[in-house]
Amino acid sequence: MAKYIFVMGGVLSSLGKGIATASIGLLLKSMGYKVVLQKFDPYLNVDPGTMSPFQHGEVFVTDDGAETDLDLGHYERFVDEALSSASSCSAGQIYESVITNERKGVYLGKTVQVIPHVTNEIKSRITRLADQYDFIITEIGGTVGDIESLPFLEAVRQLRLDLGIQNTLNILLTYVPYIKTAGELKTKPSQHSAYKLREIGIQPDILLCRSEKSFEDEIYGKIALFTNVPKSNVINAIDVECVYEIPLIYQKAGLPQIICQHFACEERVINLHDWQVFLDNKTRSEGDVTIAVCGKYVRHQDAYKSVVEALTHAAIGLRKRLIIKWVDSERNLQGDELSRELSEIDGILIPGGFGVRGIEGKITIAQYARENNIPLLGICLGMHVMAIECARNLCGFDDANSTEFDDMNAHPVIHLMEDQRYIDFVGASMRLGAYQCKLEEDSLAIQSYGTEVISERHRHRYEFNNEYRDAIRNAGFKLSGVSMNDLLVEVIEYPHNDYYIGVQFHPEFKSRPNRPHPLFTKLIQASLKV
Numbered sequence: 001m002a003k004y005i006f007v008m009g010g011v012l013s014s015l016g017k018g019i020a021t022a023s024i025g026l027l028l029k030s031m032g033y034k035v036v037l038q039k040f041d042p043y044l045n046v047d048p049g050t051m052s053p054f055q056h057g058e059v060f061v062t063d064d065g066a067e068t069d070l071d072l073g074h075y076e077r078f079v080d081e082a083l084s085s086a087s088s089c090s091a092g093q094i095y096e097s098v099i100t101n102e103r104k105g106v107y108l109g110k111t112v113q114v115i116p117h118v119t120n121e122i123k124s125r126i127t128r129l130a131d132q133y134d135f136i137i138t139e140i141g142g143t144v145g146d147i148e149s150l151p152f153l154e155a156v157r158q159l160r161l162d163l164g165i166q167n168t169l170n171i172l173l174t175y176v177p178y179i180k181t182a183g184e185l186k187t188k189p190s191q192h193s194a195y196k197l198r199e200i201g202i203q204p205d206i207l208l209c210r211s212e213k214s215f216e217d218e219i220y221g222k223i224a225l226f227t228n229v230p231k232s233n234v235i236n237a238i239d240v241e242c243v244y245e246i247p248l249i250y251q252k253a254g255l256p257q258i259i260c261q262h263f264a265c266e267e268r269v270i271n272l273h274d275w276q277v278f279l280d281n282k283t284r285s286e287g288d289v290t291i292a293v294c295g296k297y298v299r300h301q302d303a304y305k306s307v308v309e310a311l312t313h314a315a316i317g318l319r320k321r322l323i324i325k326w327v328d329s330e331r332n333l334q335g336d337e338l339s340r341e342l343s344e345i346d347g348i349l350i351p352g353g354f355g356v357r358g359i360e361g362k363i364t365i366a367q368y369a370r371e372n373n374i375p376l377l378g379i380c381l382g383m384h385v386m387a388i389e390c391a392r393n394l395c396g397f398d399d400a401n402s403t404e405f406d407d408m409n410a411h412p413v414i415h416l417m418e419d420q421r422y423i424d425f426v427g428a429s430m431r432l433g434a435y436q437c438k439l440e441e442d443s444l445a446i447q448s449y450g451t452e453v454i455s456e457r458h459r460h461r462y463e464f465n466n467e468y469r470d471a472i473r474n475a476g477f478k479l480s481g482v483s484m485n486d487l488l489v490e491v492i493e494y495p496h497n498d499y500y501i502g503v504q505f506h507p508e509f510k511s512r513p514n515r516p517h518p519l520f521t522k523l524i525q526a527s528l529k530v
């Protein structure tokens with residue numbers, strides 16, 4: 001029978017519950033157990049696909065095309081398993097199916113209530129992968145005490161009753177602040193989070209306590225006493241410089257043993273060899289590589305989470321320290337100002353995005369990179385920008401644009417796909433998920449991937465307009481990747497430069513610390529001129 005681990009958060013948000021959940025997953029997988037991770041979010045949106053990156057950070061896309069919370073990105077990067085839509089659930093989805101059931105008459109005339117109808121729906125989704133895994137690790141979004149989280153926590157409470165203590169484990173992540181003026185670590189907020197959880201019937205079994213400074217013995221004792229958690233199960237999750245060190249901190253603190261003992265399952269040897277190689281490369285890194293990331297969400301860097309991680313993996317794989325220079329494309333720098341802004345960078349990345357703001361700035365940067373042979377990777381919207389720049393400056397179509405930004409222009413080099421023209425609902429209506437793509441011989445794309453057919457994840461509405469294939473080719477570009485049926489252009493590149501490539505998909509979602517994505521590795525190599 002599958003064992004269930006629940007990770008809940010207390011005190012405040014942004015404590016790294018996603019990373020904690022991912023780290024637990026990695027440790028159990030490294031013992032040879034089959035694990036799956038899932039996130040339950042209390043907001044009423046059906047999925048984060050419709051939420052602004054300014055508010056919610058990146059939307060992570062799975063192979064099966066689910067638009068999910070960025071924590072799924074952490075799960076995939078740590079546990080290195082492709083997750084599916086089954087790993088992402090929101091209150092919006094729960095209510096949507098409860099209400100649909102009510103309309104269908106499924107509840108046979110009963111009054112439909114949060115308990116049991118909503119909580120039953122939550123429980124059935126938490127347990128739906130039970131027969132395929134040894135451990136099901138579920139992160140509950142939000143912070144203990146939020147009104148929205150209550151039905152989810154109630155479901156967690158009931159699951160202990162349904163499945164037994166030997167099959168469920170409740171972990172609470174809290175924060176122990178260091179108060180400078182008192183020179184002390186304060187345990188009260190953690191005590192209160194545990195009270196709050198007990199108030200709704202959940203006794204935490206393990207506390208992961210984030211702190212800036214390490215605990216003295218008496219702190220462990222105090223937290224244990226007031227939270228009713230055995231002292232041995234209070235773990236000091238001290239701040240680290242790099243999130244990939246966290247699994248090792250938990251391992252050192254004995255978390256895998258505590259989990260195995262709780263479930264009475266075999267304590268197997270942990271094999272973190274690849275992980276260790278990555279961390280060793282990081283320690284041994286010498287010299288920097290500076291990549292400019294040009295976008296409009298630069299003040300909200302969670303919007304580019306997977307891009308930043310993919311750049312980091314690639315740089316560390318080449319034993320270089322990554323420096324990111326964030327360039328706000330809305331400033332639309334030109335001429336000397338732009339050269340000054342980009343004077344100390346080694347390479348450029350233009351990430352995905354939506355809407356017209358910052359577009360002209362990105363087009364100028366693509367032109368600057370092309371004309372000065374600066375390595376550039378354009379992702380999705382970044383690729384659109386590269387095609388527009390080519391059409392305007394090499395083909396001479398001065399007004400070329402994407403119909404996303406100007407639907408009246410005479411040269412729509414990027415336009416809407418036929419099946420995107422008549423949609424009624426915006427939610428989950430884009431081209432989403434993994435698609436295969438064929439790469440052209442002798443292209444930078446095939447050299448990077450080392451294989452002819454690739455599969456990458458998509459999230460967009462607009463596509464390269466096939467009427468411009470010849471013009472763009474005649475301008476010296478290669479259309480080096482196309483869909484398996486030849487109908488869609490997926491990769492463009494400019495072979496006169498060392499590295500200038502735009503991809504319609506999002507390669508960043510598939511980069512792993514121990515397996516950097518080849519397009520990112522090539523970008524860093526070209527930036528270092530190696």
Ligand code: GLN
Binds near residue numbers: 382
């Ligand atoms: N806005 C563009 C589109 O919808 C690009 C999307 C993206 O960069 N993910 O096609």
